[in-house]
Amino acid sequence: MRSLNFHLKVLITVLVSLGIFVTAYQIFVLNIPVKANETDNLWNIDAKVDFQAASSGPVKAQMFLPPLGQGFISLNESFISNNYGVNVNRVNANRVITWSARRASGSQTLYYRLVLSQRYGSQQDEENGPIYRESLPVEGAERIAAEALLAPIRQHSADVETFVSETIRRVNNKNDDNARLLLGGDPTAQRKAAAVELLLSMAHVPLERVHTLKLAETPQTPELWLRSYNGKRWLYFNPETGEQGLPRDRLLWWTGAEPLLKVDGGSRANVTFTIDRSEINAIRLAQIANQNASASFLEYSLYGLPLSTQQTYQIMIMIPIGVLIILILRNLGGLQTLGTFTPVLIALAFRETQLGFGIVLFTLITALGLSLRSYLEHLKLQMLPRLSVVLTFVVVLIAVISLFSHKLGLEQGLSVALFPMVILTMTIERLSITWEERGAGHAMKVAAGTLIAATLAHLVMNIAALTYFMFTFPATLLILVGFMLAMGRYRGYRLTELIRFKAFLKE
Structure with a gap:
């Protein structure tokens, strides 16, 4: 018996731990939204290219594009041009x-459009520097x-990070004559x-210039940052302040x-x-991201199934919630x-008829x-013929109720046909047997308990937030x-037993 209790405790611990781990992984690692109405920012970036083409000659325009994958996910990337060939390469x-045209003249306008989000962006490993x-x-x-x-x-x-930061701080010191000389009057x-690159090169410390774009709803121009590789990762610095670390709202465009x-x-x-x-x-964003990048968790979730x-x-995934409600009401209440x-x-049937009308029906x-x-x-009929007659009577009664409901303009009555007729028939049969075996009072008590439990289960099973959570985190x-x-x-x-045996507790 002791080994059986231990086995049960281990089983419960494993199941609960596994459920908590998988759910936490979906929420905190995969960033799946906890609420159905949760929203995320979507950034639409338009780069408008304007230039004046020479008279009826060939034209080739080249522009750097963001590498993506650095904390962002691209949902759409498009190139808009008229009579231009488009080619994207890595340099x-x-x-x-590269936009190219055999002949072009006059004012020319080209567009590059990018739609991205940060929620499901993957931090790709940057190349070693x-x-x-x-x-x-x-000299x-x-x-x-x-x-x-x-x-x-x-x-x-003491290291590459502090060396670069100190260099930037010294170069930005307006009172330092040596720094002013290197800048040559150009701040x-x-x-x-x-100037920073020159100083670092003399110390044999590599440095790269990176151009970023700040995600803000105001006109933006590329912002220059510096980065250096310390043997393990890239370190980013602001050349004006020496601030270390690229902010999350910066999109790296080119180096x-x-x-x-x-x-x-x-x-x-x-x-x-x-x-x-x-x-x-947010969940719609996850579905779009799943089609455009590596957010493949949706392929192995219930969202990967057809819509129907x-x-x-x-509906089905809420049945265990209803069963849990009944279990608590029976075992504890x-x-x-x-x-x-x-x-x-019966609670599921109330979904179609609405609660009040369903209880009456x-x-x-x-x-x-x-x-x-x-x-x-x-x-004195046998059980099988008796059940057959009751089932037929239920069907006829449902048809009559639906007909009168339609004539009276009560559309809820039309959905009564979706009631599980077999369940109703068996409910009637079981209640009648209870009536015969334990009396009318007990049968009414069981019928009332069934209706109360079905009503409470229906109310809980139709909580939209709970339905979303159970479906998203099964x-x-x-x-x-x-x-x-x-x-x-x-x-x-049980709670009812405490009331029944209240007198014993007093003694």
Whole structure:
């Protein structure tokens, strides 16, 4: 017996732990929304390319594109142009789009559109970077100024991260004559990045320029950042402040010192960015992301089923919740019902007829069925013919109720045909047997208990938030099974028994 109890405890622990682990993994790792009405940001980025083409000559425009995969997922990427060929290639670590035309003249406009989200974006492993670089050529006063700056930088740094941060801070010091000399009177971010790159090259520390776009609903221009590889990962720095770490709202667009756009056969080229934020239902976003990237968890969830099948399972997956309600009412509350599954089936039937109308119909059909069953009992019929007559009577009664409901304009009555006729027939038969064996009072008590349990189960099973949660996180059924197994060993008093034996408790 002791080994059996231990086995049951282990089984319950395994089931509950597995259910909690899978559900937590879906919520915290896969980022599946907990609520059905949860929304996420969707960013729409438009890059408008304008330039003036030479008179009736060939034109080729090249623009860097974001590499994606760095915390973002691309839901749609499109290229809009008129009479231009489009080709996307990789050049070193960048993606480059090339628009080309045999002949073009006058003002030209091209569009690049990107729709992305952060929720299901995967952090792809970045390529390893260099850990050593040769020094850039520098002579004269600039070399002396650079060496003067490097001496305190080496003294106040301990690794690549602190070395780069200290270098940026020194270059941005307006009171330092050596820094002003390296900048040459040009305080722009590009010039500061060049000065930092020079100093780091003399210390043989590699550095790359990265251009990012801030996701905000205001006109944006690419923002320059710096990055260096420390042997394990890339470290990102703001060249103006020395801030380390790329913010989450920055989209890396391209790396290197080359300009964003190059046009052959044209002039006055310009790129204008427009960013718009919208909201989308989170589970709908998951379905779209599943079609566009590696968010393949939906393929192995109930959302991967056809829509009609999903609707069926949304009802079926709530049946264990109804069974759990009946189990609690019977084992803890002491409520007497016609079995466990019958109240749940009646609760499902209430979905079609609505609760109030369904209770009236159930009471009416059951009362009339019991009356007929009592009459047939006087005819001394066998059980099978008696059940056949009751079933036929239920069908006729349902048809009559549906007909009168239609004539009276009560559309709820039309759905009474969806009541499980066999369940109603067996309910009537079982109630009549209870009536004969234990009296009318007990039969009425069981009928009332069944109706109360079915009503409560219906109310709980139709909570929209609970239906969504159970359908989206079906592993919670394992937790329910563990609780049901634990309830199977409950031998204590029921609530109704405490009331019945209240006098003994006083003594």
